[in-house]
Amino acid sequence: MGRLQKILIPFLGLVLAFWFYSARENFKPEMLKGKRVIVTGASTGIGEQMAYHLARMGSHILITARTEAKLQKVVERCLELGAASARYVSGTMEDMAFAEHVVKEAEASLGGLDMLILNHVGTSYFGYFDGDVGHVRKLLEINFLSYVAMTVSALPMLKESEGSIVVVSSMAGKVGFPFTVPYSATKFALDGFFSSLRQEFSIQSVNVSITLCILGFIDTERAVRAAGALLAAEPAPRAECALEILKGAALRRRELYYRYGSTRLPLLLRDWAAELLDYLVRSRYRLDGAGGGPSPPAPPSLSRN
Numbered sequence: 001m002g003r004l005q006k007i008l009i010p011f012l013g014l015v016l017a018f019w020f021y022s023a024r025e026n027f028k029p030e031m032l033k034g035k036r037v038i039v040t041g042a043s044t045g046i047g048e049q050m051a052y053h054l055a056r057m058g059s060h061i062l063i064t065a066r067t068e069a070k071l072q073k074v075v076e077r078c079l080e081l082g083a084a085s086a087r088y089v090s091g092t093m094e095d096m097a098f099a100e101h102v103v104k105e106a107e108a109s110l111g112g113l114d115m116l117i118l119n120h121v122g123t124s125y126f127g128y129f130d131g132d133v134g135h136v137r138k139l140l141e142i143n144f145l146s147y148v149a150m151t152v153s154a155l156p157m158l159k160e161s162e163g164s165i166v167v168v169s170s171m172a173g174k175v176g177f178p179f180t181v182p183y184s185a186t187k188f189a190l191d192g193f194f195s196s197l198r199q200e201f202s203i204q205s206v207n208v209s210i211t212l213c214i215l216g217f218i219d220t221e222r223a224v225r226a227a228g229a230l231l232a233a234e235p236a237p238r239a240e241c242a243l244e245i246l247k248g249a250a251l252r253r254r255e256l257y258y259r260y261g262s263t264r265l266p267l268l269l270r271d272w273a274a275e276l277l278d279y280l281v282r283s284r285y286r287l288d289g290a291g292g293g294p295s296p297p298a299p300p301s302l303s304r305n
Contacts, residue, residue: 027247033058034084036110036161038102038154040093041120043070045220046168049242050117055083057246062106064089065120085110093120093146094138103153113157115249118147119168121183129181136182143186148193155208162207166249167194170215171263175270177281198254209252213245216262233262233284 037054041047042063054061055078063078063086065071071088078086089105091098106113122142124135151165158165172180173187191212198210219235241258248256257264269277 025251027250029057031250032115032246034060035114036060036106036112037062037115037117038106038113038150039063039117039119040102040150041065041168042088043067043074046215046218046238046242046245047117047119048074049239050119050246051078051086052081053239053243053246055079055081055086058082058084060085060110062087062089062102062110064091064102066090066092093122093142096141096146096149099146099149100153103150103157106154107157112161113154114161114163115166116150116154116158116163117166117168117245117249118150119166120146121186124180124183126179128179132182136185139182139186140189143183144189144193147190151197158208159206164209164211164249164252165194166211166213166245168213168215168245171266174214174267175277175281178285209249211245211249211253211256213248213256213258214263215241215258236262 032054035054037059039047039050039054039061040063042051043065047063047065051061051063051074061078061083063071063074065088068088068090071090075086075088087105087109089102091101093099103113103116120142122139124139147167154165157163167190169190170183170187171177172184173191177184194210194212200206201208201210217233217235218238218241220238236259244258245256266277266280269280
């Protein structure tokens with residue numbers, strides 16, 4: 001009977017999940033028309049694609065990243081695609097003051113905020129953990145503490161608009177993955193903070209949704225260049241990923257898994273077959289390409305400009 005329960009419970013979970021998501025309201029692009037949105041890490045990759053989707057839907061967009069020249073091009077393209085307005089602020093999220101400045105800029109230029117999309121990440125390596133505690137601390141400041149700082153600054157506006165917080169995370173924030181130790185630590189921190197904050201919002205009747213986005217291997221140029229040689233998996237398209245994130249955010253979903261089959265389903269193994277899940281995770285890597293030590297610091301897989 002015990003073994004049967006281990007099989008039936010995950011299966012029942014799948015059935016319930018399918019019913020729950022299929023029964024929910026359908027996404028319509030009009031849901032984001034005129035919305036005031038901040039997108040961080042928006043000069044390349046998923047953030048850039050989210051900006052373009054929002055532009056097509058007629059949103060007011062404020063984007064940020066480090067590289068001003070890239071941001072200028074993204075803003076120009078957003079305006080061509082039909083954005084209600086598009087602006088940028090360049091700077092580094094290593095500086096908590098800059099994180100807060102972005103939110104103040106949204107208040108000044110947009111008159112408020114409906115959606116805060118936290119998507120930026122700091123530069124890290126893809127390889128065996130090298131023992132550098134300082135690097136872990138710096139990455140926590142960029143990948144975690146700046147998210148907290150922006151959320152705190154944006155909350156008064158989001159409470160007023162009954163808006164949304166969108167946190168772009170990773171399977172590496174749900175399951176321990178090799179070669180991403182510092183990065184994974186920051187993503188686990190995001191899960192803990194925002195899942196707990198969601199609970200407090202519920203208790204306090206704060207009508208601000210939090211959507212945690214659990215992503216797999218996406219075909220951003222940086223990810224493919226750095227991790228493609230080690231991962232025995234095909235990356236998912238970033239434009240489609242970006243659209244799914246926006247759909248989940250507009251529908252105020254608790255969590256968004258992309259792609260569902262390669263992210264949500266494996267997590268059903270965590271509680272009843274953890275060692276099997278660990279084995280399946282390792283089996284996705286071409287370990288003969290990992291070498292005997294850490295990759296060179298700062299390969300581009302885990303950074304967004």
